[in-house]
Amino acid sequence: MSLTNVSTANIIKKQYIHKMTSYRDAWKSLIITQLIALAISSFSTGGGTTSGDFYSINVTNYSVDVVFFFTVFWAFIASFLVTTNSYTYEDFSYVSNRTTSAVSAILFVASITTIAAIFTMLSSYFIFMVMYLTQDVNILYGSNTIGDFSEILSSFAAVWGYLLLASSVGYIIGALVQISRIFSLVIPVLIFLPGFMNVQVPILTDVVTFFTTETSVMMFTMKVLITAILLFMLGWLLSAKKEVRTW
Amino acid sequence: MNVIECRQAEKKYRGEHGILHADFTIRENTITGVIGRNGAGKTTLLKMLAGYLKPTGGEVKVFGERPFNSLKVSANSMYLDEFTVYSDSTPIGELFQHHRRFYPNWDQQLAVELLAYFSISQKAVRGSLSKGQRNTLHGIIGLAARCPLTIFDEPTTGMDASVRKDFYRALLKDYLTHPRTILISSHHLDEIEDLLEDIVLIDLGKIILHLPVEELKEFGMAISGPAAAVNNWIQHKTVIARKEEASGMVTVIVKNDFTAADKATAAGLRFSPVSASDMSIYLTNREKGGIDDVFNKRQYS
Amino acid sequence: MVAVITLLPVIMIGLILVFFMTRNKSFRRQTSRIPLKYMLSAYVGILLLSLVTYYMIGQSEEVAGREIESSVESEDFDLHQKIFNRQFDEIDDKYYFGQEKIGLDSDELSIRFADQNMDTYSYNIVVTKDPDVKGEIIIDYYRVPFSINGIDISEEFEAADMRYDNGEIIVNNLTRDYVNLEFAEFQMPIPGSQFSDDRSNRDWNFNFQSGGDFYHIQIPENTQLNYDPNVPIYEFEN
Numbered sequence: 001m002s003l004t005n006v007s008t009a010n011i012i013k014k015q016y017i018h019k020m021t022s023y024r025d026a027w028k029s030l031i032i033t034q035l036i037a038l039a040i041s042s043f044s045t046g047g048g049t050t051s052g053d054f055y056s057i058n059v060t061n062y063s064v065d066v067v068f069f070f071t072v073f074w075a076f077i078a079s080f081l082v083t084t085n086s087y088t089y090e091d092f093s094y095v096s097n098r099t100t101s102a103v104s105a106i107l108f109v110a111s112i113t114t115i116a117a118i119f120t121m122l123s124s125y126f127i128f129m130v131m132y133l134t135q136d137v138n139i140l141y142g143s144n145t146i147g148d149f150s151e152i153l154s155s156f157a158a159v160w161g162y163l164l165l166a167s168s169v170g171y172i173i174g175a176l177v178q179i180s181r182i183f184s185l186v187i188p189v190l191i192f193l194p195g196f197m198n199v200q201v202p203i204l205t206d207v208v209t210f211f212t213t214e215t216s217v218m219m220f221t222m223k224v225l226i227t228a229i230l231l232f233m234l235g236w237l238l239s240a241k242k243e244v245r246t247w
Numbered sequence: 248m249n250v251i252e253c254r255q256a257e258k259k260y261r262g263e264h265g266i267l268h269a270d271f272t273i274r275e276n277t278i279t280g281v282i283g284r285n286g287a288g289k290t291t292l293l294k295m296l297a298g299y300l301k302p303t304g305g306e307v308k309v310f311g312e313r314p315f316n317s318l319k320v321s322a323n324s325m326y327l328d329e330f331t332v333y334s335d336s337t338p339i340g341e342l343f344q345h346h347r348r349f350y351p352n353w354d355q356q357l358a359v360e361l362l363a364y365f366s367i368s369q370k371a372v373r374g375s376l377s378k379g380q381r382n383t384l385h386g387i388i389g390l391a392a393r394c395p396l397t398i399f400d401e402p403t404t405g406m407d408a409s410v411r412k413d414f415y416r417a418l419l420k421d422y423l424t425h426p427r428t429i430l431i432s433s434h435h436l437d438e439i440e441d442l443l444e445d446i447v448l449i450d451l452g453k454i455i456l457h458l459p460v461e462e463l464k465e466f467g468m469a470i471s472g473p474a475a476a477v478n479n480w481i482q483h484k485t486v487i488a489r490k491e492e493a494s495g496m497v498t499v500i501v502k503n504d505f506t507a508a509d510k511a512t513a514a515g516l517r518f519s520p521v522s523a524s525d526m527s528i529y530l531t532n533r534e535k536g537g538i539d540d541v542f543n544k545r546q547y548s
Numbered sequence: 549m550v551a552v553i554t555l556l557p558v559i560m561i562g563l564i565l566v567f568f569m570t571r572n573k574s575f576r577r578q579t580s581r582i583p584l585k586y587m588l589s590a591y592v593g594i595l596l597l598s599l600v601t602y603y604m605i606g607q608s609e610e611v612a613g614r615e616i617e618s619s620v621e622s623e624d625f626d627l628h629q630k631i632f633n634r635q636f637d638e639i640d641d642k643y644y645f646g647q648e649k650i651g652l653d654s655d656e657l658s659i660r661f662a663d664q665n666m667d668t669y670s671y672n673i674v675v676t677k678d679p680d681v682k683g684e685i686i687i688d689y690y691r692v693p694f695s696i697n698g699i700d701i702s703e704e705f706e707a708a709d710m711r712y713d714n715g716e717i718i719v720n721n722l723t724r725d726y727v728n729l730e731f732a733e734f735q736m737p738i739p740g741s742q743f744s745d746d747r748s749n750r751d752w753n754f755n756f757q758s759g760g761d762f763y764h765i766q767i768p769e770n771t772q773l774n775y776d777p778n779v780p781i782y783e784f785e786n
Binding site: 002004005017022024089090099100244246 | 294298299300301310316317318319321322323330331332333334336337341345346348349350351352395
């Protein structure tokens with residue numbers, strides 16, 4: 001039987017198609033996460049009341065923030081799971097090496113994150129329509145629209161950027177955990193302990209402000225892309241020597 | 248042409264053997280059985296060949312390349328066992344489509360027809376299959392993919408007897424029309440004996456024998472008779488196993504390297520051939536006596 | 549909202565734990581039995597439907613408030629101070645809301661409040677006798693806008709109405725009716741707000757800024773001013 005010659009690019013493409021179509025749980029969990037978030041968002045996610053001697057004012061806020069935060073959380077978990085054995089081993093049931101497996105996984109994560117960002121932006125229309133139909137009070141100036149094209153675009157850049165960051169962080173943490181189980185204990189402690197004990201970790205704060213204080217869409221996108229690419233590459237390198245199915 | 252070449256290949260796990268000094272080659276278009284007891288290292292060897300595991304020493308070459316992380320080896324080989332990972336939520340029909348995309352030789356018609364023959368629905372998801380059905384599915388995939396090197400690790404686990412027979416028959420028929428290199432591991436040789444051309448016998452991580460099935464059938468002889476006569480006759484022979492029987496009779500399995508003249512000197516002894524399957528059991532016996540010994544010792548202590 | 553954010557890490561830890569307990573081959577990868585294509589197309593359908601509806605209905609007519617052109621945060625006190633220090637020249641133009649001139653034909657002027665309820669007055673009226681003013685009353689109107697989340701809603705509060713009639717200024721609406729306001733607000737996503745100046749006033753919490761109105765009444769120096777000493781009128785001494 002004659003041997004088949006394959007190119008890396010060709011296999012990456014096939015694996016990418018395979019992942020996009022067969023990772024149903026990633027898609028389903030995205031939809032379920034966003035549906036829950038939409039349900040929460042439909043009942044107003046904030047607002048406030050104030051009153052003085054001669055006035056009382058009540059504002060009901062609607063926004064996609066809950067959808068956004070839920071989706072960030074989803075992006076982290078989804079890309080974390082993609083690095084786990086039960087997903088990577090499937091690549092080797094078909095045709096794969098570590099490079100094609102990692103690259104196609106990264107492409108998959110980046111694609112589904114982008115689609116999640118589009119869904120998040122689209123869900124603002126849904127929430128807006130809910131507000132429009134259920135609230136018979138006046139809408140505050142400026143918030144009677146979702147925004148003009150450039151506003152939507154910059155919001156999309158931000159949503160997409162943070163989702164991509166979340167998924168690249170999920171990917172690198174997943175890769176670390178695959179190397180050693182110790183990381184599955186160390187990483188949550190490192191992330192959450194400072195929060196619980198009210199300790200400010202200077203580096204963490206710096207990292208957060210590095211992204212959140214950026215006011216230029218262009219610069220923000222650059223920062224996000226470079227960071228995400230670095231994290232993804234590092235995750236890829238970490239998984240480059242892994243054996244398949246030692247059980 | 249050799250599809251597989253191993254030179255002193257070894258794979259050590261922490262504190263365990265795995266595979267040691269594996270030194271063998273496998274020719275193109277042969278069906279080879281990898282036989283050994285549980286934990287002998289069959290799976291380790293096969294996974295090393297499939298590129299799943301990285302050898303810790305020596306050299307493993309498949310299609311002239313080191314299989315670990317080789318895309319060429321992955322594209323031209325397939326390793327299937329009961330744990331082969333496919334998404335549990337993917338319908339089988341779709342699983343076939345994925346294979347069709349990855350394997351250019353994929354025979355969709357064969358896959359569909361075999362699946363129907365074994366009464367598994369294309370719409371069923373893999374997660375809902377029983378262990379035997381799952382292995383049947385993996386077997387069908389392995390046949391239909393027509394990979395130049397197909398490795399079946401204990402393919403019939405959980406299958407019932409008739410499915411088992413059908414599967415091996417399908418394998419043989421497909422092999423005859425589309426010859427390719429196939430490795431099958433099993434701990435019992437008898438059911439695949441007729442299928443195989445060559446046998447690799449593994450025990451305790453070492454390859455004991457690698458020879459055609461026909462030669463294994465003539466590898467040894469069983470000699471039975473009174474203990475004294477047998478002991479006398481076997482003095483300069485290679486004894487593989489020894490079985491004491493009641494009333495001073497003894498059966499000894501001896502390597503079949505003696506001449507007709509030797510045989511003539513053995514008056515009163517009975518010579519009988521040993522089947523390949525029995526031979527493989529004797530060869531991998533770990534010199535602890537039989538299972539009976541375990542119970543015998545308990546009785547007297 | 550805060551509760552949701554505090555819950556996230558807890559859920560995260562929980563999911564990770566569940567995942568590690570059920571990892572490997574026994575880990576069933578199945579979330580729901582509904583076929584994905586139905587789920588996906590239904591969801592995309594809902595989203596696109598709202599998108600289309602949104603652009604079909606156009607922008608809402610029922611809009612309250614208007615955009616604040618320049619930032620006025622926390623300058624209420626500043627304005628107050630400048631007015632009571634008679635530093636009218638230094639008051640920023642953004643607080644200046646207009647001027648009214650009324651011809652004055654008598655030497656006497658009384659200021660009368662139409663409404664006598666003194667508990668809830670909310671205007672500041674200052675009076676200056678200015679030698680430069682001849683035969684007229686000049687009323688300058690300064691205002692710090694009421695704002696919610698950066699949107700000026702002063703229109704919702706009725707402004708005072710001053711009428712001159714025969715040597716008397718009558719101030720209406722000085723005591724305000726109780727105003728009860730309800731608004732809905734659609735905020736841009738919080739991650740996007742970092743790029744935007746327009747709606748950047750959006751706060752994580754509700755942000756209300758109480759405003760105030762100031763009337764500066766200038767009258768000729770020799771005018772005799774009469775008013776009820778109980779009403780909040782402040783007359784500068786020369």
